């Protein structure tokens with residue numbers, strides 16, 4: 001579904017992605033973990049055309065994403081951000097309708113119907129008329145996920161969807177993401193190791209602009225092969241049993 005080949009990205013003389021190769025199959029949920037600054041956000045941003053790579057290729061179903069009109073790619077590949085990125089001057093419902101109207105050209109009635117059904121799916125129907133400032137962080141993120149789902153993408157990218165949330169709201173968002181498993185292809189950058197361990201089909205460990213290890217979660221968490229993965233997990237999992 002997504003094929004990343006030898007992807008490189010440099011900012012000035014900072015080599016951030018040093019040749020990432022990563023394939024994600026249809027319906028898979030792939031979690032990406034790794035230390036701060038290892039290039040995880042940059043990788044997702046390249047997939048979604050928010051950064052232009054310095055080298056390599058990214059294919060969506062065998063089409064180079066940089067050959068696709070951005071609106072066409074964005075209708076197929078959605079993204080959910082750490083900071084929600086909702087429009088603050090619009091209600092939750094209007095947030096969910098805007099992209100459908102603008103990018104997909106759906107009628108008001110159809111956009112509204114879709115929005116209501118996806119808001120229900122994430123448990124946000126009761127808040128449809130609220131503005132983002134009136135709801136909690138967890139509710140904002142669930143609204144942002146509903147907004148992304150309204151576009152009926154084939155791939156959804158998540159960049160640390162729970163790291164701006166108070167701890168008691170993390171699970172409500174992770175449960176929504178879990179409920180999407182199998183229905184679309186997902187790439188999820190996360191620091192939630194317990195979530196990656198039980199929800200991912202594969203876990204990718206990135207360090208210093210490279211994919212260091214790529215394995216099913218059981219393997220990666222209980223028997224990491226690379227010493228850098230071992231060191232990262234030793235630091236991160238201290239006191240956490242998966």
Ligand SMILES: Nc1ncnc2c1ncn2[C@@H]1O[C@H](COP(=O)(O)OP(=O)(O)OP(=O)(O)O)[C@@H](O)[C@H]1O
Pocket residue numbers: 011014016034035036037038039040041042043
């Ligand atoms: N627009 C930019 N201009 C210059 N440098 C950038 C830009 N975006 C990212 N970088 C640099 O790229 C490197 C990787 O950043 P990136 O945000 O991809 O890391 P990350 O793995 O997502 O980290 P974190 O876990 O903290 O979110 C960092 O050194 C960062 O300073």
Ligand SMILES: [Mg+2]
Pocket residue numbers: 040041042159160
């Ligand atoms: Mg990041």
